[in-house]
Amino acid sequence: MSHPGDLLSAYLDGEASPADRRLMLEHLGGCSTCRDGLRALEEARDAVRSLPMLEPPRIGRIPARARRPSVAWALSGVAAAVIALGLAFVPDEPEAAFDFDMLRDQHTARLVVDPGISTLRGPAGAP
Amino acid sequence: MADDAVPSWEEVARDHGRKIYNFAYRLTGNRDDAGDLVQEVLLRVRKGLEGYRPGSFDGWLWRITRNAFLDDVRRRKRRPSVPLPDDDPGGLAPSPSPDEELARVRLGEDVQRALLQLPYDFREAVVLCDVVGLTYEEIAEAAAIPVGTVRSRIHRGRKMLKELLT
Amino acid sequence: MSRRGLTALVVAVAVSLPLGAAADDSLEELMTNAGSGEFHAVGVVMCSWGADSAAATYEVERSAGMSMVHGPDRDLMLSGSLVAVGSDSGWYAFEVAEWSSWTLSDRYSLGEPVATSRLGRPATAVTILEGQRVRARLVIDDESTIPLVTEIFDGEGRLFRLATLVEFSVGSRDDHPPMPTDFDARSVMQSAGAAAHLPASAAGYRRADSYAAPLGGVQSYYTDGLFSFSVFEAKRGAIPVEFRQATRFSVDGGVYRRIVSPTTVWVHWSSPDRSYVLVGDLPPDHLVAVLAELPEPGERGFFVRLWRRWFD
Numbered sequence: 080m081s082h083p084g085d086l087l088s089a090y091l092d093g094e095a096s097p098a099d100r101r102l103m104l105e106h107l108g109g110c111s112t113c114r115d116g117l118r119a120l121e122e123a124r125d126a127v128r129s130l131p132m133l134e135p136p137r138i139g140r141i142p143a144r145a146r147r148p149s150v151a152w153a154l155s156g157v158a159a160a161v162i163a164l165g166l167a168f169v170p171d172e173p174e175a176a177f178d179f180d181m182l183r184d185q186h187t188a189r190l191v192v193d194p195g196i197s198t199l200r201g202p203a204g205a206p
Numbered sequence: 207m208a209d210d211a212v213p214s215w216e217e218v219a220r221d222h223g224r225k226i227y228n229f230a231y232r233l234t235g236n237r238d239d240a241g242d243l244v245q246e247v248l249l250r251v252r253k254g255l256e257g258y259r260p261g262s263f264d265g266w267l268w269r270i271t272r273n274a275f276l277d278d279v280r281r282r283k284r285r286p287s288v289p290l291p292d293d294d295p296g297g298l299a300p301s302p303s304p305d306e307e308l309a310r311v312r313l314g315e316d317v318q319r320a321l322l323q324l325p326y327d328f329r330e331a332v333v334l335c336d337v338v339g340l341t342y343e344e345i346a347e348a349a350a351i352p353v354g355t356v357r358s359r360i361h362r363g364r365k366m367l368k369e370l371l372t
Numbered sequence: 373m374s375r376r377g378l379t380a381l382v383v384a385v386a387v388s389l390p391l392g393a394a395a396d397d398s399l400e401e402l403m404t405n406a407g408s409g410e411f412h413a414v415g416v417v418m419c420s421w422g423a424d425s426a427a428a429t430y431e432v433e434r435s436a437g438m439s440m441v442h443g444p445d446r447d448l449m450l451s452g453s454l455v456a457v458g459s460d461s462g463w464y465a466f467e468v469a470e471w472s473s474w475t476l477s478d479r480y481s482l483g484e485p486v487a488t489s490r491l492g493r494p495a496t497a498v499t500i501l502e503g504q505r506v507r508a509r510l511v512i513d514d515e516s517t518i519p520l521v522t523e524i525f526d527g528e529g530r531l532f533r534l535a536t537l538v539e540f541s542v543g544s545r546d547d548h549p550p551m552p553t554d555f556d557a558r559s560v561m562q563s564a565g566a567a568a569h570l571p572a573s574a575a576g577y578r579r580a581d582s583y584a585a586p587l588g589g590v591q592s593y594y595t596d597g598l599f600s601f602s603v604f605e606a607k608r609g610a611i612p613v614e615f616r617q618a619t620r621f622s623v624d625g626g627v628y629r630r631i632v633s634p635t636t637v638w639v640h641w642s643s644p645d646r647s648y649v650l651v652g653d654l655p656p657d658h659l660v661a662v663l664a665e666l667p668e669p670g671e672r673g674f675f676v677r678l679w680r681r682w683f684d
Contacts, residue, residue, distance in 0.1 A: 084361070085357050085358045085360075085361035085362070086357070087361065088357065088360050088361035088364055089342070089357045089360075089361075092335065092342070092360075094341065094342045094357065119365070119368045120361070120364045120365065120368065122368060122371075123364040123365070123367040123368040123371065124336055124364055126317045126320075126367065126371060127232075127317060127321070127332060127333070127336040127337060127367070128336045128337075129314075130228075130232065130314040130317055130318070130337060131314055132224060132228055133227065133228055133231055133237075134224065134227075135223055135224055135226075135227035135240070135241060135244050176588060176589065176606050176607070176609065177589070177604065177606060177612050177647070177649050179612070179614055179638075179649075181585075182585070182591075182602070182604050182649060182651060183651065184455070184457065184466055185466075185583065185585060185591055185602065185604075186591070186593075186601075186602040186636075186651050186652070187448075187455055188453075188455050188466050188467055188468050189468050189471060189581060189583070189591075189593045189600075189602065190593075190600060191450050191453065191455055192453045192468060192471050192474075193474045193595060193597075193600065194400075194403045194404040194406070194474055195403060195406065196403065196406050196508075196510070196519055196522050196535075215536070216490075216491070216521075216536050216537075216538050219416060219536075219538050220538045220539070245427050245429075248416070248418075248427070249418060249425060249427055252418065252534070253420075
């Protein structure tokens with residue numbers, strides 16, 4: 080048998096066929112190059128396998144297309160409105176006076192005094 | 207509501223969320239991207255579960271995961287290589303015991319760095335095999351490539367890793 | 373509600389109405405009990421609304437009448453009517469001073485309960501019917517009566533919102549989440565009675581209360597007992613920056629913009645005189661029906677706009 084090449088990794092992973100495994104064993108018995116190769120592969124594999132499994136963060140969200148209103152945005156909106164008012168020649172309307180964080184809080188404040196489905200109600204204030 | 211053959215969405219979320227997260231983290235080295243991917247995958251799984259037929263669930267799940275990951279990479283128009291943990295202190299949000307976690311992450315830094323230097327195809331095959339624990343056949347199904355290609359990618363990936371680590 | 377309570381409820385439903393519909397007092401009881409009990413849970417809530425979708429994970433801890441909700445970027449502590457919000461910049465609190473009592477619309481009824489299990493626990497699956505249509509399906513933990521899964525369906529029977537717990541344990545834990553010790557001065561007490569230019573009811577939703585809203589606006593809170601929304605109205609202005617990229621949709625020819633979050637939908641529109649923001653958890657078909665009964669979107673003429681810009 081010539082040097083088994085990528086069968087070495089398959090052998091290591093138990094992914095070689097029984098026939099290949101037998102051939103490989105015979106070959107490894109007489110080939111120190113492949114024995115060294117196998118050891119190196121095993122070390123590389125173990126290095127990756129021993130990487131710590133990290134815990135995903137509990138909290139996260141996907142703002143698919145939705146943009147969550149934020150104080151910064153609202154403030155920039157108010158600032159823009161103030162500037163627009165100053166420049167009375169600009170034919171744009173100023174933004175309506177909505178601070179979305181405050182609207183959310185205010186809706187939440189009223190919402191929580193009603194009974195509701197708790198698993199939905201729980202995170203309702205923090206979309 | 208329980209179904210013996212097809213796992214429920216909650217089971218997928220509970221049992222696979224961690225692996226999906228680690229898959230993405232090891233491919234990108236970025237925790238935020240990894241967290242985003244977990245949720246994107248779970249959304250897609252939720253949509254796809256109704257049409258899922260009992261079969262190789264892992265192959266199916268990891269195909270979704272891989273596609274979500276690649277879509278994300280394409281959307282960001284960059285290679286799936288981002289700063290390493292030590293370059294990105296903000297990404298290392300410590301959870302239960304910060305020092306311990308940090309030390310554990312640090313331990314794998316050289317390996318993570320080496321992983322990120324592998325060509326994407328090799329890195330993906332190695333991560334699916336050795337981090338996620340898929341069989342060659344499942345990897346083949348997930349990546350839509352022949353088993354022989356999986357074998358060669360894992361082999362070459364490990365060889366390169368070994369060289370990078372010594 | 374105890375296990376005994378739930379069993380009694382299930383029996384009452386099964387016995388009293390063998391055809392599958394139940395008196396809504398069972399549903400009232402279910403709703404009330406869904407908000408009590410001590411537990412710790414990690415959940416995922418997701419919403420798919422047209423082409424928009426959003427999801428979030430959250431952690432809830434409830435003990436001693438207090439709930440602590442850890443959300444994506446802020447924490448909420450609920451205790452009675454007091455809501456405390458915590459983030460990196462500290463805590464602040466707000467509450468409403470008065471509110472009208474909760475009533476459940478008679479359009480909802482409980483379907484027949486089915487024994488099941490969830491997260492390895494004995495549970496009961498119940499449907500909430502709106503007329504003949506399934507509006508929601510809950511899987512309720514038998515021991516605690518906490519809903520482990522909540523599915524809400526749209527007018528065509530499609531699932532549009534799902535809240536599901538992936539970890540759940542009953543009782544209080546030893547390692548309580550940290551409670552806020554000092555609050556920022558930003559405590560807001562909302563007072564009822566502000567004047568609103570909105571109808572007393574819309575598409576089965578009753579205007580329960582009105583409050584003075586921030587920046588001179590008015591908040592009107594509508595509820596049908598199951599879903600609810602607030603409409604904020606203010607003097608007409610340009611589209612807020614948050615909504616400029618939002619999805620546009622139309623109802624009766626009027627154009628609205630919406631943003632979907634996992635638990636709520638935000639809608640913005642302007643009439644010739646006022647701008648409105650609606651925020652709530654109502655389903656898409658209800659939203660369309662409600663919008664049709666609220667002031668409709670409209671532009672105002674250039675000279676009116678100019679006049680108001682300069683002299684209003």
